[in-house]
Amino acid sequence: MVARVWSLMRFLIKGSVAGGAVYLVYDQELLGPSDKSQAALQKAGEVVPPAMYQFSQYVCQQTGLQIPQLPAPPKIYFPIRDSWNAGIMTVMSALSVAPSKAREYSKEGWEYVKARTK
Template identity: 30%
Template sequence: MKEQGIWKPSDESIKTLEKMKHTVNPYVDTVKKQIPFEVPKLPQSESLSSLIKQSWNAGVMATFAFLANLPNKVEDWKTGGMQTITKNPDMKKFLDSFSSKNAPQSK
């Protein structure tokens, strides 16, 4: 794929896309004739490039939003998990056994 220009600068990638469309077009016409419904046209190179950029940017923004909120989410999950665990009397007793061992001894 790299040799064909897919991962090269965008102007070369667009040329490769146009070349692929030109090569595939006769086969697409043959298949279209065999399909009983209308197949929508492929987007133009410029709009396809724009769609890819928008999708990429949305994915990047969602990833960084997730990473930015991760510390708060982990804290919420920890707090909620501990509250759920301590509601169980057996677990509360088990956890309390550790805190009583670490508590300072009174003389």
Template identity: 40%
Template sequence: MVFFSRFFAKVGIIGSTMYVVSDQELLGNGERSSEILQKLSIAVPAAVDQTAKYFGVKLPELPKLNVSPDKMWNTGIDATVSFFSAAPSKCTEYTQKGWQYIKNVTNKTG
């Protein structure tokens, strides 16, 4: 019973997250994401301060980011695609180097 409740809770969280991402068009271009990040950078600190005051907790100030998200958008995806596109040639290169090393080692001992 606990498994099903955890499963459905996770499915609900993932589903609602995907709905919000789709509804806010976050998977589009960097300009839309930059707008939303600007809204969040204003709303989140205010909410955190209000919550901290309510609970009587003093939090350190968050660091400021000097990076424009629309310039950094999909950098991780570009790096991942670049890695996967270079993987076959790198595997071939490393395999050839490995075989050459094994040949050199076996020729020295033989």
């Protein structure tokens, strides 16, 4: 009984995290033009390091541990506009060949099963 409840709780937590991620992507319009994606990445780069520092300070205060000062994160420039189309092209290419690959793999699997049962 406990195992079923625990597995249900794990499923609900994972579903909530996945749903939250989908909502965040939709709310921030990250699947739209690359300008908005670039702006969201830049905003995250500005917000995340101070938040991590504040969290580490909070943990230090609550636990009494001393965390050494970490070096500043490197400045990373990742042009989403250049890689966005390449990613979309790769995904669409994979989706377009998926039916033929599925048929090919199932045929190979069927031949393997037939060979093993003889």
